[in-house]
Amino acid sequence: MLFIDANAVNRFIVLLAGFVVVSHMSSLPVEDDSMKSATFTSLESVFTNKRINTDLIAEFTNIMKIACMGECLSDLNCDSVGYHSGQKKCRLHDVIVSGSGGVTESGWEYYSMQEDFCSQENFVHNRILDICYYIPPGSHTCPDAIAICSNFSANLLTVDSQAKQDWTHDLCVSENIDGTFFDAFLDSHLSVWKLGKTGMELTYTYWDGGEPDNFGHCIGTKPYHGWEWHDYPVEWTAGIICEIRRP
Incomplete structure (x- = not known):
């Protein structure tokens, strides 16, 4: 009712x-x-x-x-x-x-x-993926991007399915975003990439050939790599997509 x-x-x-x-x-x-x-x-x-x-x-x-x-x-x-x-x-x-x-x-x-879980100002709810997202202006390093999203009580985008990868690609193209970083990190042994919010190992990946090569500690996607994933150094910059997930 x-x-x-x-x-x-x-x-x-x-x-x-x-x-x-x-x-x-x-x-x-x-x-x-x-x-x-x-x-x-x-x-x-x-x-x-x-x-x-x-x-x-x-x-x-x-x-x-x-x-x-x-x-x-x-x-x-x-x-x-x-x-x-x-x-x-x-x-x-x-x-x-x-x-x-x-x-x-x-x-x-x-x-x-x-x-109601998507109540932050300027955030948009994608009901199919069931996430709220916001695109802050400009390009930033991965650490700065994490801090910016945190200011909105949000995280960097998590891509955990092909549907989410396709949506990320389409959003970056339509909004003219020069790629984006993801909410993931390399563990202390430099051997396993994990989701930043949960600490669980990645179950979906879209690595480019030869990746990850431990060149950097930030996973991202950029157009000149065909939108396939690379691990980037922390000083590299990209656009930001902040995400709030349903509790």
């Missing part, structure tokens, strides 16, 4: 059939059966009497607002919802919809979704 923390709502709270129906609020906490929780923030300042038709992934009819938001929370592709209270229509979108475009139609309300 979906529920809302009523303490977060200022007014107009009505209990009905096991749901809490809320209106006239700027944000709305929601939790689903899997105990995931998220906050839906009103986009009222961006939208006025518009129905957005782009990036639509699903549409539901005869549905309450809280159930609409629950559908978004349950769908890993959903990042925002549109709801029409008069028509009881729900529309799920796979991006945080912007104010551009749309068809004039009164009655639509739009909300962006952010899962």
